[in-house]
Amino acid sequence: MHQPQVQIKKLHPAAQIPRYMSALAAGLDIHALLESPVTLLPGERCLLPTGLAMAIPAGYEVQVRPRSGLAIKHGITLVNTPGTIDADYRGEIKIILINHGSETFIVESGERIAQLIVAPVCQAQFCEVAELSTTERGAGGFGHTGRGK
Secondary structure: OOOOOOEEOOOOOOOOOEEEEEOOOEEEEEEOOOOEEEEEOOOOOOOOEEEEEEOOOOEEEEEEEEOHHHHHOEEEEEEOOOOOOOOOOOOOOOEEEEEOOOOOEEEEEOOEEEEEEEEEEOOOOOOOOOOOOOOOOOOOOOOOOOOOO
């Protein structure tokens, strides 16, 4: 299996390199790098630095996804999930957290706040047409087939 090489740069000596937490994990955990703890009130969102920058190879993206433990235990997730880090971005990786829980949540420096997935990207070619082919579904939208049982 091909393993793309993602170059990573510490922008601060205390930044932690993301890593897989088990042998078959799909996501790498990424840590907050904070000058002081961040208090996240219910309904509040914040942008957290990681102290890292990356060079992602062409043809790939890094998806930023929530950590399931933070979601189920505290209601902490990402505003834009999955977020995308494009191959041509070279700035600091920052994570947008939101507190959907009912209690205040405090983020400490070094805490694992999200997970990263390295994924291939396919750029499509869009072709304008006068008419689209027909299908059985047609223009049926969200929930058009009824409630699942």
